[in-house]
Amino acid sequence: MAKVVAELKYSAEHEWVAADGSGPANIGISAVAAEALGDIVYVDLPEVGSTVTAGETCGEVESTKSVSDLYAPVTGEVAEINDDVVSDPALINNDPYGAGWLFKVAVTEEGPLMSAEEYAAANGGEL
Amino acid sequence: MTENYTALYEQHKLAGASFTDFGGWQMPLKYSSELAEHHAVRNAAGLFDLSHMGEVWVTGPDAAAFLDYALAGKLSAVAVGKAKYSLICQEDGGIIDDLISYRRGEQKYLVVPNAGNAAVVAAALAERAAGFDVVVDDVSAEISLIAVQGPNAEAILLTLVPAEQHSLVTELKYYAAVEVGITVNGAVQDLLLARTGYTGEDGFEIYVPNGDAAGLWEALLEAGDGHGLIPAGLACRDSLRLEAGMPLYGNELSREGNPYAAGLGPVVSLKKESDFVGKAVLAELKALGAGSTSGRKLVGLKGLGRRAGRSHYPVLKDGNVVGEVTSGQPSPTLGYPIALAYVDVEHSEPGTALDIDLRGKPEPFEVVALPFYKRQK
Numbered sequence: 001m002a003k004v005v006a007e008l009k010y011s012a013e014h015e016w017v018a019a020d021g022s023g024p025a026n027i028g029i030s031a032v033a034a035e036a037l038g039d040i041v042y043v044d045l046p047e048v049g050s051t052v053t054a055g056e057t058c059g060e061v062e063s064t065k066s067v068s069d070l071y072a073p074v075t076g077e078v079a080e081i082n083d084d085v086v087s088d089p090a091l092i093n094n095d096p097y098g099a100g101w102l103f104k105v106a107v108t109e110e111g112p113l114m115s116a117e118e119y120a121a122a123n124g125g126e127l
Numbered sequence: 128m129t130e131n132y133t134a135l136y137e138q139h140k141l142a143g144a145s146f147t148d149f150g151g152w153q154m155p156l157k158y159s160s161e162l163a164e165h166h167a168v169r170n171a172a173g174l175f176d177l178s179h180m181g182e183v184w185v186t187g188p189d190a191a192a193f194l195d196y197a198l199a200g201k202l203s204a205v206a207v208g209k210a211k212y213s214l215i216c217q218e219d220g221g222i223i224d225d226l227i228s229y230r231r232g233e234q235k236y237l238v239v240p241n242a243g244n245a246a247v248v249a250a251a252l253a254e255r256a257a258g259f260d261v262v263v264d265d266v267s268a269e270i271s272l273i274a275v276q277g278p279n280a281e282a283i284l285l286t287l288v289p290a291e292q293h294s295l296v297t298e299l300k301y302y303a304a305v306e307v308g309i310t311v312n313g314a315v316q317d318l319l320l321a322r323t324g325y326t327g328e329d330g331f332e333i334y335v336p337n338g339d340a341a342g343l344w345e346a347l348l349e350a351g352d353g354h355g356l357i358p359a360g361l362a363c364r365d366s367l368r369l370e371a372g373m374p375l376y377g378n379e380l381s382r383e384g385n386p387y388a389a390g391l392g393p394v395v396s397l398k399k400e401s402d403f404v405g406k407a408v409l410a411e412l413k414a415l416g417a418g419s420t421s422g423r424k425l426v427g428l429k430g431l432g433r434r435a436g437r438s439h440y441p442v443l444k445d446g447n448v449v450g451e452v453t454s455g456q457p458s459p460t461l462g463y464p465i466a467l468a469y470v471d472v473e474h475s476e477p478g479t480a481l482d483i484d485l486r487g488k489p490e491p492f493e494v495v496a497l498p499f500y501k502r503q504k
Contacts (some may be wrong), residue, residue, distance in 0.1 A: 035145075038362060039162040041457045042433050062435065064161055064456055065362060067486070093160070 002031040004125035005097050009113040011073035014123070016097065017113060024079040024104035029061065029070070032125045034096045037063040040089040044070075045081045045103050052078060054111025059102075061092070073113060076105040133178035134271050134340040142358055150243025152179035154361050161362035165459040168326050168367055169502075171355025172277030174347055175364060177332065178340065181245025182270045183238040183252060187261035190234045196403050197255040198228070199386065201396040205230045210302045210323060214386055214394055215240075215248055216405035220412055221382035222389070224248050225374065227323060229304045237319070237334075239272075241376045255404060271340035275347055276330030276367075278502075279354040284331055286350040289315060296320070296331075309333065312342040325364060327371025327500055369454050369465060372427060372498030378438060378453045379425055379467055385409070387418035388469065390425050390497070423450060423469040427499055428481065428492040430464030433457075436483035436492065442468050443482040443489055449474050452483060458499060465499045466492065 008016040014033035019025035034040065042062035052058040052072035059070035081103040085091045092100035120127050131152045139146070144155035155176065157164060167173050185194060194202035200213035210229045214222055224244040229237040240248035249265035256263050275283055285293055287310045295307050304321035311318075316339065324330040335343050348356065365375070374380050379389055386395050386409065396403075397410050418424045428436065435457045436442075442450035455466030466483065474481060477496045482489035 038157065039160055042435075062457075064366060064459070067435075067437065 001124065001126040002035045003097075004030065004032065004116050004120040004127050006116045006127055008097070008116060010116065010119035011071060011111060011113055013071035013073070015071060015073040017073050017110070019074075019107060019110075024106045025074055025076075026101050026104050027073060028096055028101040029092060030119070030123070030125065031096045032123045034093050034100070037061060037068060038065045039063055040092045043085055043089045043092065043102070045086065046072075046078045048078050048081055050078050052076065052105060054109060070102070072105070073111050074105050074107045075109040075111070076107040078103055079106050080104040131179070133176055134337040135176045135178060135273075135344050138341055138344050139176065139358070144358075144360060147361060149361055150179055150241065152242055154179055155358070157360040157362045158358050161360065161366070162459050164357060164359040164363040165366050167355060167357045168277045168328055168359055168363060169460055170278070172275055172279040172283055172330075172351055173326075173359030173363065174344070174351065174356055175274040175276065175359050176271075176344070177274050178271040178337075179242035180272050181240040181242065181248060181265065181267040182272070182334065183240065183245075183249050184264040184266060185236045185238055185252065185261055186264070187234055187259070189259040189261050190236055192401065193256060193259040193261045194228065194236060194238075195399060195401050196259070197252055198226075199395045199403060199405060199409070201399045202228055202230070202236065207232060208303055208305065210304055210321060212302075212394060214391060215251060216386070216409065217382060218405055218408065220385045220405050220408040222376075222380045222384060222386065223251055223382060225376055225380055225391075229319075229321060231304070231319075244376060269337055271335050271337050272332055273335060273340065273343055273347065274324060274330060274332045275351070275356070276324045276326040276359075277328050277356075279351070279356065280328070280330040283347065283351045283354050283356055284309075284320075287311075287346055309343065309346075311335070311339050311346055318343075325371075325373060326367040327373070327498065328367075328502055365454075366456060366459055369456065369467065370458050370460055370498065370500035372467070374425070374467070375454060385412055385417055387412055388423055388425060390418065392418065418472065420472060422472060424472050424475045425453070425467060426470055426475050427495045427497040428452075428455070428466040428468050428483065429495045429499070430466070430483075431491040431493060433464070434485050434490045435464035436466040436468070436485065436490070440486075441484040442470050442492075443484055444474050446489075448484075449481070455483070460500055464492075470494070
């Protein structure tokens, strides 16, 4: 069963958010989502300096089988994107909570986020 | 719709498969990574459960004449031991299914329709059999089908075949079938082995009674140890057949389409002396130039960028819709996006630059000859 990391918060659209208040929040997609998508072959991320809005689309993730929108789980300015994941999207499948992170946002407002327990209960992940 | 499970469902579950509904069947979509499974079939071997496919026996003195009438191809011309790819059409030329028919005797054929169409095809055959001295027997529920596909398929299979029968396998031609002894659960059993597939690689399909399916599956997995064989799901089956330019019923083929637009004109035998269902309309469509000078035609599209077109995405020429994608995804073997699409015949020449409308963004593609991928023999 796909792993859900306890220390993170999650959106209903399967993004995880790592925010400890010390800097921009790190954002990625959950292992549950990565597994459901299948092998990811392309990722389209928001531009550094652009503003993303919680609950709105900010990019796309394309797997061998399908294309899915990427939703911003928070509102704020994009501080950094993971160039490694753009050139090697398989990182998202291999390490969704680590090397497969997607982008960082200087958060002005969080969208509705779930705890790991709530997310795992709703989506069948394993804590 | 009732959910059907193949005799290998437990094997798939134990192997960690994720499942998908396909034609009313719970089938393994993938076991781990569909890309790894795809590459295994291209470079070594993959093991597929195709038990959702139908099996219909057609037997009797009129078997050949009956299939000549019921199907678009000339099945009476198929030699015993050989197989033929054919279509079953409606009176209006629409395609009910594409199927493979194996001639197993002068008066005996095994017809293999697609999963979702098995019952419909069996019913259509039974209906068309009126006036012919034949028996149409749908045994789909009793028979499992297991495929070994890939360059190592023959070597793997031979480990389960008694030495004195090896030549039956090594000399078996593409689109031919033979009864051969295969060791299952410690005993040699005569099973129908066909050199056919849906992957663009060399490979075999084995028809086995449900009760022996699990034993054969395990035996093949064990035989494939050291040959790079892994179980392979429907996700990679789809990417493999797409690279090989093979149509999928429901995507490229339908009751609304016709064989000429689908590039399957050669499968329709208008020269057949006898009448067959759909003949009049198909002859008319051919005379009108369907798929060559009029209407739309199925073509291959090669992506010039990284984004893939998907089923139902519009195909554009200078911003105008000139077609629609039926199947598309990034090609794991070739490394660029590929798609099958119906486009207006005037834009169907290889080399034509077209765009696929990717959810509002035009992405450049080029018409290319099919198949996208052809194995080195």
